[in-house]
Amino acid sequence: METYDYIIAGTGAAGLSLAFYLAQSPLKDKKVLLIDKHIKNQNDRTWCFWQNGISDFEDIIYKSWENISFYSSNFTEKINIKPYHYKMIRGIDFYNFVQDFIRKNTSFKWLQADIQHFDSTQKFPILHTNDQKFQTEYIFDGTWNFSENFQKKQDYHYLYQHFKGWFIESKQLIFDAETMHYMDFRVPQKAGEVRFGYVLPFSPNKGLVEFTIFSDNILSKGQYIQELQHYLENILQISDYSIYDEEFGIIPMFDEPFPQSKHPNIISIGTKAGCAKASTGFTFDRIQRHSKQIVENLIKGKKDIQPTFAKKYSLYDSALLNVIHKNRLSSEEVFGRMFQKHPVHRIFRFLDEESSILEDIQIMNSMPWMPFIKAIGQNILRK
Numbered sequence: 001m002e003t004y005d006y007i008i009a010g011t012g013a014a015g016l017s018l019a020f021y022l023a024q025s026p027l028k029d030k031k032v033l034l035i036d037k038h039i040k041n042q043n044d045r046t047w048c049f050w051q052n053g054i055s056d057f058e059d060i061i062y063k064s065w066e067n068i069s070f071y072s073s074n075f076t077e078k079i080n081i082k083p084y085h086y087k088m089i090r091g092i093d094f095y096n097f098v099q100d101f102i103r104k105n106t107s108f109k110w111l112q113a114d115i116q117h118f119d120s121t122q123k124f125p126i127l128h129t130n131d132q133k134f135q136t137e138y139i140f141d142g143t144w145n146f147s148e149n150f151q152k153k154q155d156y157h158y159l160y161q162h163f164k165g166w167f168i169e170s171k172q173l174i175f176d177a178e179t180m181h182y183m184d185f186r187v188p189q190k191a192g193e194v195r196f197g198y199v200l201p202f203s204p205n206k207g208l209v210e211f212t213i214f215s216d217n218i219l220s221k222g223q224y225i226q227e228l229q230h231y232l233e234n235i236l237q238i239s240d241y242s243i244y245d246e247e248f249g250i251i252p253m254f255d256e257p258f259p260q261s262k263h264p265n266i267i268s269i270g271t272k273a274g275c276a277k278a279s280t281g282f283t284f285d286r287i288q289r290h291s292k293q294i295v296e297n298l299i300k301g302k303k304d305i306q307p308t309f310a311k312k313y314s315l316y317d318s319a320l321l322n323v324i325h326k327n328r329l330s331s332e333e334v335f336g337r338m339f340q341k342h343p344v345h346r347i348f349r350f351l352d353e354e355s356s357i358l359e360d361i362q363i364m365n366s367m368p369w370m371p372f373i374k375a376i377g378q379n380i381l382r383k
């Protein structure tokens, strides 16, 4: 049986990010195996995140915006987010960039294979594919797959952020290319859900337009198309366009922590580690922080490799999920109040889980208390 120091199972955003930071660390000469069932050579998604500073992936930023716009029935504004930028990376550019970097700078091995299971009965775990097995000190497991078939606990919230987007092009000038639409609540709303439009303009006549929902159920293909078409044609008033690509995604927004392996040397990464923020679905930037922390923990020889997320934000996220799901307050009002009453840097710090207690109180003070008190009360009582 072949042995490795580390095996990275799943080379999506998290697996590749972890490999990227390992490759720049004193651990770059470790014997590392990267396994995925797919060759990552498709542009299967776009990642966006806000940032005050330079990204580790600045060379492959496809487009960044200094302005975001927010639309709701009570508050509509174009907001300059400087010193932040809202940045976008195309999946294919990320896969190529990281794979090239690793190939040039390390002797990490690559394998395309379907991982069957991990044997955790030994001191060091064993990874099984269809026809091979490998033993290693650590398995980093980023094999996230969407499934609705899992055991749900009572009183936890299992929402999904699901969205359909079209990359469109028009002969007319249809976009302000320097302003992305962060949340556009002019789309029809439904109780117990959040629905909004989202636009990433690449140029005055080219961009990605999406229809997004936070809810506990997935729609049929036709429903996404209908809603997206309605947003494009009736709200954005764009009728003369052609679609040159599309994307669809489902991101978990769960407040129950993902089940983790009992084996101390099988470490979840990415979505499986809870990197998708429960209240927003933003994951990419959290994956970067999480991966860097794992590498630091390995370098320091820490016994506990898995980074933890700050508890107070899990409580806030859980309260918001409860408010949305139980329809205690419309999400349009929650997000509208946030953007109306606070400078954007405070909101980003809060969502990045870097806010001070004073900032937390300022944000909470801008919300009506009762829906959140009821939500927190219900969450505290769950087992």
Ligand SMILES: Cc1cc2nc3c(=O)[nH]c(=O)nc-3n(C[C@H](O)[C@H](O)[C@H](O)COP(=O)(O)OP(=O)(O)OC[C@H]3O[C@@H](n4cnc5c(N)ncnc54)[C@H](O)[C@@H]3O)c2cc1C
Residues within 6 Å of the ligand: 009, 010, 011, 012, 013, 014, 015, 035, 036, 037, 038, 044, 045, 046, 047, 048, 049, 113, 114, 115, 116, 142, 143, 144, 145, 247, 248, 249, 250, 251, 269, 270, 271, 272, 281, 282, 283, 284, 285, 287
């Ligand atoms: C279309 C789309 C757009 C998104 N946009 C944003 C965004 O703008 N901003 C943001 O913050 N987040 C976004 N996300 C959410 C999140 O950032 C991504 O889902 C991200 O790719 C999650 O990283 P991951 O490594 O956990 O999972 P993935 O990137 O999905 O990687 C999982 C990998 O595991 C592999 N795998 C699974 N099972 C096996 C197996 N049995 N054997 C071998 N390999 C296996 C898969 O092939 C895959 O490569 C988006 C998600 C989607 C789907």
